[in-house]
Amino acid sequence: MFSNRTRLFIGTIFLLSLIILVDKQRYELASLALMMLVLLGWDYIKQGTLVVAARYFHHKEYDKAERSLAEIFRPEWLRKNRRGYYEFLMGGICLQKQDYKDAGEHYEIAAQYPLRSVNDHVAALVHVANISIRLGNFKKAKAYLQLTEKHNEKINAKMKDVIKRLHEELKNKR
Numbered sequence: 001m002f003s004n005r006t007r008l009f010i011g012t013i014f015l016l017s018l019i020i021l022v023d024k025q026r027y028e029l030a031s032l033a034l035m036m037l038v039l040l041g042w043d044y045i046k047q048g049t050l051v052v053a054a055r056y057f058h059h060k061e062y063d064k065a066e067r068s069l070a071e072i073f074r075p076e077w078l079r080k081n082r083r084g085y086y087e088f089l090m091g092g093i094c095l096q097k098q099d100y101k102d103a104g105e106h107y108e109i110a111a112q113y114p115l116r117s118v119n120d121h122v123a124a125l126v127h128v129a130n131i132s133i134r135l136g137n138f139k140k141a142k143a144y145l146q147l148t149e150k151h152n153e154k155i156n157a158k159m160k161d162v163i164k165r166l167h168e169e170l171k172n173k174r
Helices: 004-023 027-047 050-058 062-070 080-096 100-111 118-135 138-149 157-173
Strands: none
Touching: 004 027, 050 062, 050 080, 062 080, 080 100, 080 118, 100 118, 118 138, 118 157, 138 157
16 A cells, blocks of 8 residues: 555664654553564565555556656555556556557456456456467457456447457457
8 A cells, every 4th residue: 555665664664663762661552563563564565565566557648657666665465456456557557568469468467356346356357368369379369358258248238249259350360
C-alpha cells in the first residue's frame, strides 16, 4: 500500500522509537515498535508496491507504474492474488511498449493465479490468445480461447464480443 520511500520513512520512525524506548527501558512499547517494523517488512514482502503501481497504471502513467513495480524485490514472494495482479499489470505495461513476447509471458503467468474478477482472468486469457495470433502461434491461441469458454456465463458482453472476434480472426487465418 506504500511506496518504498514511504515504507523507509515509517520504518525509520519505528526504528528510532525502538532505540529510544529500549534506552528508556520501556520494553512493552519497544516490543510494539518492533512488531510494527516486522509488519511493515512483511507487508512489503507480501504486497510490495502493487497498490501504488495499480493507481499509476489506471491513470495511464505507465512509466511510473513500471518503476513502482520494479521496486518489488521478489515478485514470486507476493501473495497469490497479488502475484497474479502484478503479472497482469506487467503484461499491460509490456503491451504499451509493444513488447508482445514479454506481454504474452506475463499474461500467461497472470492467468495461472487468481485475479480480482472472472473478467480479469478471461482478459488475461484473451490477451494471450490475441498475442499468439499476432505472433502466428494459432494452436496456442485456440487453446487459450477454449479456456475462456468455461467462464462464458460469468463475463460481460464486451468480453464475449472480443472472444467472438478472435474466434473469427483465428478461423480466417487458417
